[in-house]
Amino acid sequence: MPKDMTSSQEALRVSIGQYSSAGRKDVNQDFHGALVPTGHALKVKGIVLAVADGISSSPVSREAAETAVRYLLTDYYSTADSWSVRTAGTRVLSAANAWLHGQNVAVGDINSGHVCTLSALILKGGEGHVLHVGDSRVSRLSGGSLEPLTRDHRVVLAAGESHLERALGAHPTLEIDYRSVALNPGDIFVLTTDGVHEHLSTRSLREALGQPDLDTIARELAEAALEAGSEDNLTVQIVRIDALGASDAALALNAASLPIPRLPNPGDEIDGFRIVRNIHVTARSHVFLAIDPAGRKVALKIPTRESAENESYRRRFALEEWIARRVSSPHVVAAAPVPERRHALFVATEWVEGKTLRQWMTDHPRPTRDEVRAIIGQLATGLTALHRRDMLHQDLRPENVMIDTEGTVKIIDLGSTSVAGVEDAAAGVLGEMPGTYQYTAPEYLSGDAVSWRSDQYALGVIAYEMLTGRLPYGAQVARVRSRTDQRRLTYRTARDDESGVPEWIDAALARAVHPDPLRRYDALSEFVADLKRPSAGWTAARQKPLAQRDPVRFWQGVAAALAVLCLILAAKLNG
Numbered sequence: 001m002p003k004d005m006t007s008s009q010e011a012l013r014v015s016i017g018q019y020s021s022a023g024r025k026d027v028n029q030d031f032h033g034a035l036v037p038t039g040h041a042l043k044v045k046g047i048v049l050a051v052a053d054g055i056s057s058s059p060v061s062r063e064a065a066e067t068a069v070r071y072l073l074t075d076y077y078s079t080a081d082s083w084s085v086r087t088a089g090t091r092v093l094s095a096a097n098a099w100l101h102g103q104n105v106a107v108g109d110i111n112s113g114h115v116c117t118l119s120a121l122i123l124k125g126g127e128g129h130v131l132h133v134g135d136s137r138v139s140r141l142s143g144g145s146l147e148p149l150t151r152d153h154r155v156v157l158a159a160g161e162s163h164l165e166r167a168l169g170a171h172p173t174l175e176i177d178y179r180s181v182a183l184n185p186g187d188i189f190v191l192t193t194d195g196v197h198e199h200l201s202t203r204s205l206r207e208a209l210g211q212p213d214l215d216t217i218a219r220e221l222a223e224a225a226l227e228a229g230s231e232d233n234l235t236v237q238i239v240r241i242d243a244l245g246a247s248d249a250a251l252a253l254n255a256a257s258l259p260i261p262r263l264p265n266p267g268d269e270i271d272g273f274r275i276v277r278n279i280h281v282t283a284r285s286h287v288f289l290a291i292d293p294a295g296r297k298v299a300l301k302i303p304t305r306e307s308a309e310n311e312s313y314r315r316r317f318a319l320e321e322w323i324a325r326r327v328s329s330p331h332v333v334a335a336a337p338v339p340e341r342r343h344a345l346f347v348a349t350e351w352v353e354g355k356t357l358r359q360w361m362t363d364h365p366r367p368t369r370d371e372v373r374a375i376i377g378q379l380a381t382g383l384t385a386l387h388r389r390d391m392l393h394q395d396l397r398p399e400n401v402m403i404d405t406e407g408t409v410k411i412i413d414l415g416s417t418s419v420a421g422v423e424d425a426a427a428g429v430l431g432e433m434p435g436t437y438q439y440t441a442p443e444y445l446s447g448d449a450v451s452w453r454s455d456q457y458a459l460g461v462i463a464y465e466m467l468t469g470r471l472p473y474g475a476q477v478a479r480v481r482s483r484t485d486q487r488r489l490t491y492r493t494a495r496d497d498e499s500g501v502p503e504w505i506d507a508a509l510a511r512a513v514h515p516d517p518l519r520r521y522d523a524l525s526e527f528v529a530d531l532k533r534p535s536a537g538w539t540a541a542r543q544k545p546l547a548q549r550d551p552v553r554f555w556q557g558v559a560a561a562l563a564v565l566c567l568i569l570a571a572k573l574n575g
Contacts, residue, residue, distance in 0.1 A: 012042060012244060017236075018034065023222075023232060030054070035077075045081070046125070048120065050069045054115070058111060058112050068168050072118070080389045082326050083390045085127075086180075087420065094176075100115070101170070117133060118134060120138075126182060127181065128181045133167060141190060145205065146200070150177060189238070196234050196235065204220075218238050221236045253318050255342070258343070270346060272339055283307065287301050288302070299349050299351050321335050330408060356400075357401035357462070376528060378409035379462070380528050383411070389419075392418040395458075396458035396459060396462070398465075437477060442477050446480050448517070449517070457513050457520065459524065464513065468496075473492065473513075476490070493510075
């Protein structure tokens with residue numbers, strides 16, 4: 001492997017040294033690998049290093065170690081660009097674990113199966129991400145000693161023996177340790193298997209670091225462990241951060257520094273886009289119908305001068321097109337082709353011929369339940385496409401939804417979308433969430449944890465409003481400032497003579513917009529299903545005996561029946 005990995009002035013650059021040996025054993029059951037991509041993959045996904053150690057009792061553990069490392073080095077780069085490193089790495093390693101454990105189903109003793117440890121370091125943007133299972137290690141060189149960044153998953157027994165508490169392939173599910181650390185030029189990280197670090201002294205480390213070549217340093221560390229009495233395989237990887245670079249998302253954010261174009265007139269051109277007419281104006285942006293160089297209609301959005309003064313808004317605006325290019329769904333607006341070099345700040349997306357959901361609701365003040373279900377179902381599909389890529393929309397409302405002439409529903413505004421992968425590359429660059437109070441989940445305002453269930457809240461509010469013409473909490477949410485305020489929110493039932501909403505749909509709406517995110521649905525598809533038919537939980541509750549459902553009514557009925565019986569008996573006695 002070359003010592004100096006360079007792609008461009010803006011790319012992350014590292015130097016890597018590696019060494020692996022069977023040591024005193026006949027077979028080397030360790031496996032290691034590193035992948036330094038170029039271009040887009042380097043900016044978007046980063047650099048991956050990994051070491052794995054097979055358990056000595058298994059004749060196939062070398063195969064397990066190699067499988068685990070190869071899974072990570074290949075499949076990680078096939079995951080969505082928008083996923084955080086933690087999400088992408090965890091899913092890939094969980095898939096590797098599932099395959100390895102599947103090979104062990106027919107094995108009587110797991111100690112003879114496909115089992116191994118794994119420690120990985122993924123370098124992306126300005127952060128290093130550590131994923132770890134077992135007792136191999138990732139350490140950082142600090143002041144002439146190695147600072148472990150991982151915790152050994154090993155249990156010591158009373159007799160002094162020990163065994164792995166966690167390993168790939170050992171169990172059907174995998175618990176992975178994760179942590180992230182800030183990177184600085186000159187930082188050195190070391191990945192080792194236990195045959196090395198259990199016998200590595202500070203003196204041998206300092207002596208090895210006197211060598212100029214990282215491969216030589218790795219070899220001397222392994223040989224020092226062997227001389228110190230190691231009986232195990234020996235594997236060392238060393239990586240030095242030579243230069244930090246910008247990620248692909250960070251480069252997209254650079255567009256925020258482009259000048260704001262003057263508001264164009266029909267016939268004007270902006271970077272090859274010919275303006276046809278002004279379509280929509282808000283306090284934050286102007287949207288125009290334009291024709292691209294290939295003759296296709298596009299929507300061209302330009303920030304207002306006032307909003308562009310807010311640096312956080314400019315960053316979000318610049319990232320909107322990047323997000324649209326990474327989501328493939330008929331229910332999320334797509335990005336339009338743009339010139340490689342542009343001279344002004346704008347967002348170009350596909351043109352959607354139709355009307356906003358707000359206008360549709362005005363035109364259909366009393367929609368049928370089937371119409372509501374169709375729209376909510378398509379919105380849920382669009383949101384799910386975002387959520388699968390570690391994105392939260394954060395500003396779902398009728399004004400940000402289009403219904404085209406074929407009835408297809410599209411989410412059109414991604415300007416408030418949160419992207420986990422972008423936060424990996426440049427934490428905090430997006431600033432505060434600029435949502436709309438009427439559809440904003442209360443956890444945004446109370447400081448509680450935000451998740452995809454926050455988008456579910458907005459979807460539930462839209463469904464509620466379509467069916468009733470009002471909001472489930474009125475203006476209460478806008479006044480939330482704490483978790484106490486959040487708990488005090490009182491749901492207004494959707495059932496009344498005017499709306500005609502049945503009890504089971506009201507129950508579905510109440511759950512989707514519950515003030516506590518954890519009491520909402522576990523999947524958007526469940527909410528959509530419960531809008532179509534009574535949920536199993538609701539039906540079961542209705543099937544309870546009257547004495548459980550309504551004790552007061554039950555005993556009132558019993559008392560009335562006894563009273564009638566007494567009257568009958570009294571009449572017979574008097575007769």
